[in-house]
Amino acid sequence: MSYNCDRNSGKLIAFEGVEGCGKTTQIRRVYQWLQSGEIPLEYPVVFTRQPGGTNLGLELRQILLNTDRGINKHAELFLYAADRAEHVATFIKPQLAAGAIVLCDRYTDSTVAYQGYAHGLSLEVISYINQIATDGLESHLTLWLDVDVEVGLARTRRRGSSDRMELANLDFHRRVQQGYVELALAHPQRIVRIDASLNEDQVFQQIQRILIQKFEEWGMNLTWGMGKNNYNVRSF
Numbered sequence: 001m002s003y004n005c006d007r008n009s010g011k012l013i014a015f016e017g018v019e020g021c022g023k024t025t026q027i028r029r030v031y032q033w034l035q036s037g038e039i040p041l042e043y044p045v046v047f048t049r050q051p052g053g054t055n056l057g058l059e060l061r062q063i064l065l066n067t068d069r070g071i072n073k074h075a076e077l078f079l080y081a082a083d084r085a086e087h088v089a090t091f092i093k094p095q096l097a098a099g100a101i102v103l104c105d106r107y108t109d110s111t112v113a114y115q116g117y118a119h120g121l122s123l124e125v126i127s128y129i130n131q132i133a134t135d136g137l138e139s140h141l142t143l144w145l146d147v148d149v150e151v152g153l154a155r156t157r158r159r160g161s162s163d164r165m166e167l168a169n170l171d172f173h174r175r176v177q178q179g180y181v182e183l184a185l186a187h188p189q190r191i192v193r194i195d196a197s198l199n200e201d202q203v204f205q206q207i208q209r210i211l212i213q214k215f216e217e218w219g220m221n222l223t224w225g226m227g228k229n230n231y232n233v234r235s236f
Contacts, residue, residue, distance in 0.1 A: 009096055009097065009099060010043070010095060010096035010097070010098065010099050010100040010101055010102060011096070011101050011102070011140040011141070011218060012092060012096060012102045012104060012107075012137065012138075012139045012140050012141075013101065013102065013103050013104065013139065013140065013141045013142075013143065013211075014104045014106070014107035014108075014109065014139040014141070014142045014143070015027045015103065015104065015105050015106070015142075015143050015145065016106060016107070016109045016110060016113075016142055016143070016144050016145070016180065016191075017144055017145035017146065017147065017152075017180065017196060018147065018149050018152045018173055018176050018177050018180070019149075019152050019153060019156050019165060019166045019173060020147065020151070020152030020153055020154070020155035020156040020166075021145040021146070021147045021152050021196045022145055022147070022155070022196050022200065022203060023105060023106075023143075023145045023196075024049075024105055025200060026143075026145065026200075026203060026204060026207060027047055027103050027105050028047070029200075029204050030047075030103060030204075030207060030208075030211070031045060031046075031047040031103055033204075033208065034101065039212065039215075041101075041215065041220065043099055043100065043101050043220065044095075044098065044099065044100040044101070045100065045101045045103065046095055046100050046101070046102055046103070047102075047103040047104070047105070048087070048091060048092070048102065048103070048104050048105070049104065049105035049106060050080075050083055050084055050087055050104060050105070050106045050107060050110070051064055051065075051079075051080060051083040051084075051087075051106075052083070053083075053087040053091055053092075053104075054083075054086050054087050054090055054091055056082075056083070056086045057083045057086060057087055060079055060080075060082060060083045061083070063079065064076065064079055064080065064083075065163035065165065066163075073115065073119040073120075073121060074121070076115065076119075077111070077115045077119075077121060077126065077129065078129075080110075080111055080115065081111075081129045081130070081132070081133040082133075084107075084108070084111075084130070084133040084134060085132070085133040085134075088133065088134050088135060088137055089135070092104070092137065093135075093137065096137075104139070107139050107142070108130045108133075108134060108138070108139070109139075109142055109144075109180070109183050109191070111126055111129075111130060112126055112127075112130075112179055112183060113176045113177075113179030113180050113183065114165070114176055114179070116179060117175045117176060117178055117179030117182070118168075118172050118173075118175040118176045118179065138190070139190065140190075140214075140218075141190065141192065141210075141214055142187075142190055142191045142192070143192055143194055143207060143210065144180055144183075144184055144191050144192065144193050144194060145194045145196035145203065146180070146193050146194060146195060146196055146197075147196040147197050148197065149170065149173040149174055149176070149177050150170070151197060152173075153166070153170070153173065192210050194206050194207060194210070
């Protein structure tokens with residue numbers, strides 16, 4: 001799966017991980033940070049999610065995460081693909097074409113980890129469906145927030161509400177985690193592991209350093225004053 005963007009095009013950054021890894025909290029913090037002007041980044045920034053990043057996606061999200069509804073695992077796969085196809089075509093690709101940095105809460109790796117490794121569906125079939133749903137659009141960077149599944153599930157319980165995925169048994173979540181491990185090993189240039197067992201600020205600092213490094217690698221023309229050393233970019 002590939003999608004070629006020149007340096008004037010936007011970048012798709014996906015946030016991934018098991019339930020309770022903290023990705024939704026971190027994606028909001030990253031969005032606020034990039035919008036704040038604290039770093040000299042002259043690109044529009046948007047954040048979104050899968051499922052639920054479009055009007056159709058919101059309806060599909062209600063179906064997919066409803067705790068009162070059981071869903072056949074093959075039907076589930078195609079519902080996620082439908083959400084992704086609509087989202088990529090009507091939101092993500094137009095934003096990238098406009099030069100935006102798109103922060104996405106879950107993307108194709110979630111389907112591989114959950115429907116592939118956890119539910120046992122064919123990884124080859126999932127790859128093919130993802131290819132169609134995204135029209136070949138791969139994330140430019142995936143931040144994998146890695147935390148022990150029991151720690152993550154304890155966090156979700158403290159929130160006081162659980163969706164259908166969060167209520168799955170522990171073995172299911174362990175298979176999801178193994179999926180992310182295998183994905184990171186297979187795609188080391190795209191997937192960066194973040195230690196999400198640390199506190200929220202420490203996790204955010206890891207992400208900041210990685211993003212600054214990536215922005216420079218992508219030639220995004222950051223013009224630094226005296227503040228760059230505060231991020232200690234090269235020491236990560």
